[in-house]
Structures are given as structure tokens and as C-alpha cells.
Amino acid sequence: MGRAPILCMQIDEDLQLRLLETCYAEEYYRLIDRNRTHLGRWMPWVKYENSPETTKAYIHQSLVHFANDEAMQTSIWYRGQLIGSIGFPRLHWSDRTAEIGYWLDAEAQGRGVITRACRALINYAFERYNMNKVEIHTAVGNVRSRAVPERLGFTLESIIPQHQWLHDRYVDVVIYGLFRRDWQG
Structure with a gap:
């Protein structure tokens, strides 16, 4: 039996968010690689994730940001399978604003996974981090991402x-943008 994740949010019986840790690096890289064309359409960072080593370095850096309360990156697990990532790429403590970013395996779309995961992170931002506002930034043409x-x-x-x-x-x-006062979570 493997060790428990450092941070794990159980969203429902099918969906879990786990802190992105280096023990997931190879699986995370394979997921990115399998979705390279799908993700590359809107995610400029995909071209830099070109080996398990670069992915491991990225994850290590994201853990440093997490330890310093600058960001929080989680992996999305659906029925025990890694299917994507969601997190706070930026936590702006001075103005109490958190930004949410996400991506999902092409085969996992259409199940409401990102919406449910976002809902959990919005609650986390307002309740745990005491943020005043949550933002989502996306390309104007990324219709699926804008729908969330x-x-x-x-x-x-x-x-x-x-x-x-x-x-x-x-x-x-x-x-x-979404302000705490307007959240109906």
C-alpha cells in the first residue's frame, strides 16, 4: 500500500484533488504527452514539458511555491485515475485574490469534473485562505474553458x-472574477 498524499480533497465518491507531488511525475508527464495536441491548442507551457525530468522539476518548483504560500497545484483523480490538474497558480495575499487554472485529459471532458473541482477550490480559497476574490483567466477563443x-x-x-x-x-x-460576497457555494 502506498503512502497517503500530503493534501487530498475528496470532492465526491469519484473525484479527488491531490497536491501535485514528485511521486506522480512520470504519470503526470505521460498524461501531458498523450494530450500534447489537445492541450497545446491553448496551453503554451506544453512545449516545455518534454521529458519526465522537466515535469519532475516543474512539480518540485510547484511544491516550493506551495511551501511558501505562493501557489497550490493539485492533480485531478477520477475513479483512481490521474486525469488533469487544477490549482492556484498565483495567490495574491496583498489584495486577497486567488487565480484558478486548470486542464483536463481530452477523454475526461464532458463529465463536469472541472466545474466540481473549481467549486471545491473556490470554497478552499474563501474558507481556508480567507481570500476576497477568485479569478479565472483564459483565452477568449477557449470556449470550453470560458464555460466553467x-x-x-x-x-x-x-x-x-x-x-x-x-x-x-x-x-x-x-x-x-468572483467575490466572496457573491459566492453561493
């Missing part, structure tokens, strides 16, 4: 033209 904050009651706050370099062009980024 819209479904959860976020407000579209702004569109920043040509904000992110994506492979060979700039893309506009939309910022959604």
Missing part, C-alpha cells in the same frame, strides 16, 4: 487584447 466560470456565476471583468503569446501569435485573454 460562466457556469459558476463569475462575472466577465475584462478582455485584455493580445495578452498571451500562444505559439506563433498573440491571443486576447478574458478575466472572470
Whole structure:
């Protein structure tokens, strides 16, 4: 029997969020590699995840950020299988704002996994971290990703033209926000 994860949030009987740890590096890398085309469409970081070693280095760095209360990256487990990642890539303590970022295996889409995981992280941000606001940033053209904050009651706050370099062009980024006072979680 393996050791228990450092941090594990049981969302429901099928869904779990575990702190992204180095013991998951090879499996995490294989998931990224299997979804390289799918993820590469909107995630510029995919091109840098080109070996289990680079993935392990990324995970190690994310654990340093977690230990320093700068970020929190979790892996998404559905029925015992690693299927994606969600977390707080940035925790802005000075203004009490957390940003949520996520990605999911192409085969796991359409089950409400990201919506349920986001709901859990929103609660975590407001209850555990005492944040005032949660944001989700995504490319304007990423319709599936945009549907999540819209479904959860976020407000579209702004569109920043040509904000992110994506492979060979700039893309506009939309910022959604949700204040603690408005959360119906």
C-alpha cells in the first residue's frame, strides 16, 4: 500500500484533488504527452514539458511555491485515475485574490469534473485562505474553458487584447472574477 498524499480533497465518491507531488511525475508527464495536441491548442507551457525530468522539476518548483504560500497545484483523480490538474497558480495575499487554472485529459471532458473541482477550490480559497476574490483567466477563443466560470456565476471583468503569446501569435485573454460576497457555494 502506498503512502497517503500530503493534501487530498475528496470532492465526491469519484473525484479527488491531490497536491501535485514528485511521486506522480512520470504519470503526470505521460498524461501531458498523450494530450500534447489537445492541450497545446491553448496551453503554451506544453512545449516545455518534454521529458519526465522537466515535469519532475516543474512539480518540485510547484511544491516550493506551495511551501511558501505562493501557489497550490493539485492533480485531478477520477475513479483512481490521474486525469488533469487544477490549482492556484498565483495567490495574491496583498489584495486577497486567488487565480484558478486548470486542464483536463481530452477523454475526461464532458463529465463536469472541472466545474466540481473549481467549486471545491473556490470554497478552499474563501474558507481556508480567507481570500476576497477568485479569478479565472483564459483565452477568449477557449470556449470550453470560458464555460466553467460562466457556469459558476463569475462575472466577465475584462478582455485584455493580445495578452498571451500562444505559439506563433498573440491571443486576447478574458478575466472572470468572483467575490466572496457573491459566492453561493
